[in-house]
Amino acid sequence: MSAGLWHSGGLVCLIALITAPLDVLSQKTAKTNPLIEIDKRLHETEIRTESAVSELRNVNQEMATLGDQVSQLSDTISKQHSCNCDELTSLIESTQQQCKSRFKELAGQVKEQESEVEDRLNQMLETQLQVVESRINSSHNEMSAQITSINSMLESSIQELTFQVKTVRGKLEHYIGRVQKQLYAHERKLSSRIDELESELEKQVDQQSDRPDNASALNELTSRLDELFSRLDELSSRVDGLGNSSGPAAETALPRDCSDLPAHSPSGVYRLALGLPGIHSQPAVQAFCDLERDGGGWTVIQRRALIKPLLGFNRGWAEYKTGFGQPHGEFWWGLENMFQMTGPTDRQYELRVNLADSKGNRRHAIYGHFRVDNEANGYRLSIGNYTGDAGDSLMYHNDCMFSTPDKDQDMAKRIHCGRKFRTGWWYRACQSANLNGQHRYNRQTKYRRTTWNKWPGVNYYIPEVEMKIRPIKTTLSETTAR
Template identity: 50%
Template sequence: MSVSIRHPLLLLLLLTDGVGADLSSPPLQPLSELEVTPSCSLERLCDTTTDLESRLAEVTARLDRLQRRMDSRLGETEPIPPYSAAVRDCSDLPAGSASGVHLLRPELGRPVPAYCDLTSAGGGWTLLLRRADIRPRRDFYLGWHEYKWGFGELDAEFWWGLENLWRLTSLLDRRYELRVDLEDFDGGRRHALYQGFRISSEEDGYRLSAENYTGDAGDSLSYHVGQRFSTKDRDHDSHGVKECANIFKGGWWYKSCFKSNLNGQYLSGETPPKSYGVVWDEWLGINYSLKMVEMKIRPTKKL
């Protein structure tokens, strides 16, 4: 991603000593030292112009290198939004935008990168989760901190983050629908659609709300409605004995324990009768691990 010189903060960083070894080129000569007077010759003026163009190209190259470093540290640096703060979810992107990673600002605060699906079923979708046959495998058996803030690569397997999801679905002037796209290892595809999707704050355990299922995959999410999110280090399930997240190696709105487990272990098709995989029970059963899963949301109503 290239960055223009509209961003003076980046330019200032480039001209200091703390940018990093890979950007430690010799400092630029101050422009004030380039003497250009009315009496200078045409040849000298041309040389000065060439020198300025060379220095501008060097600054642009440094900006590009710094932006690549920023892009590689997802969640660790504050990205610079290419669009206005009005882009709260992917449905707000300008017409003609391409599917891929964009910067959103769900509310006042730091903008966050998200993957936008702008083609499927009318487009406008903000992705929350992707599981797919991509190597190296991404470990989803992680703790509360990782599920809160998100992990993975937005163009590969990832979990967007419960905090981002709460910030987005808690907007008072929008209501969201959730679409779950599923694919098996034989090329079969199904989907499930839910209205009124949102989650509560961390203080309430990121409790799940969704209703009015439609689709052809079967309803494997309504069982989990009202549940708080559980991870291997924070047990919120309703099982009296088991800790579902530790048994089934994932993070989810476990109840006692699940009808769906989209953050389970990535396996291949039929699995041993332990239900450890990426599961949507109402389609292929609890012992079938799916090849591909995407969870995505878009607003159905903007007040």
């Protein structure tokens, strides 16, 4: 079979060797066509064909020899395979059994070693944990002892400091109380003296009205009255200096508003520390406290009356911010003071407006909610919950910013209300009430006077006005409880 294959392959090779030169020869002959070249090529082809045939014969002989050798080798292998197959199978089975048994032995040894190692690790961990716990317990005990010692020292120091603070505060309060009593006594004396001088001044003005030198006498009396006012201011400033020299503790001992003053205190000028206790954004200020009328506890924030010399309210923003006038006469307490008092939310304030016309008729208006915002928001007015017999003329100005002749913050589009009425107020567009109007009356100032449109009527002049505030009783009792 193998020899036949090789024989056919040799023939194919021989045909290829014969046909290749013939193809080349035919191609070249087609191009050249000389007879001599063709004879030469044929001769060479015959020689090559003879050598190829001889080589092919040699190859066939060698292939036949190799085929015989392969047949002999196949027979030998098949015999040996039949003899050794059983032995190999038995050997393989015995080897597998030995491997399995050895694997089992090794697995058992590994498990034993793992259990031993695990036991050792557990023992080591338990030992270390015990050591760490003992150290932590000892450190905790030491720290607890130190903390207890520090706490006892702090408690004793706090008790000692508290006692010292109470002692110093008691002394300061006693000293401030004595100074305030002296101030109030002097103020009452000066106030009564001023009243006497005013009445005397009026009498002398009436008596000397027909004399040609009445103007000089009036000027002399007016200068005396101014001198008394300057003495009163000097005395008040001296008392303020004494109060300020007491330090921060004296400021915290001052009342927050007039409702914090002791019971049965007389009405008059008092020093107040505005804002939350212990947090004061400005120094203590003076305020007139009405502690006797309308239930008492009122801080007066504005007063208009026919008190000579009459006080002009045609002023700019700076004066309306800080306040102007005298507490015993006509005055405006100041927008910043109103904000500092009513701004904190722990107390809600009410406003009472007392009105009196030139015939002695009196009315009042009470608003259960009153608050003034800060300067950044234009000292905006927040008001509500009206009761009273004067009619609600102020609600029209709710949520309005404060305007002055030199600062326009009203809601009128074409009118500068502060400039038109020549005073400061919470104008909208423009007014339903104006308690800072002018006292003088003529055709030009008819619409610039102090008015409350609901009583007695629109543009009706009201010569006497008083605005005062106090915390409502519910919030005051809650604050005291806290």
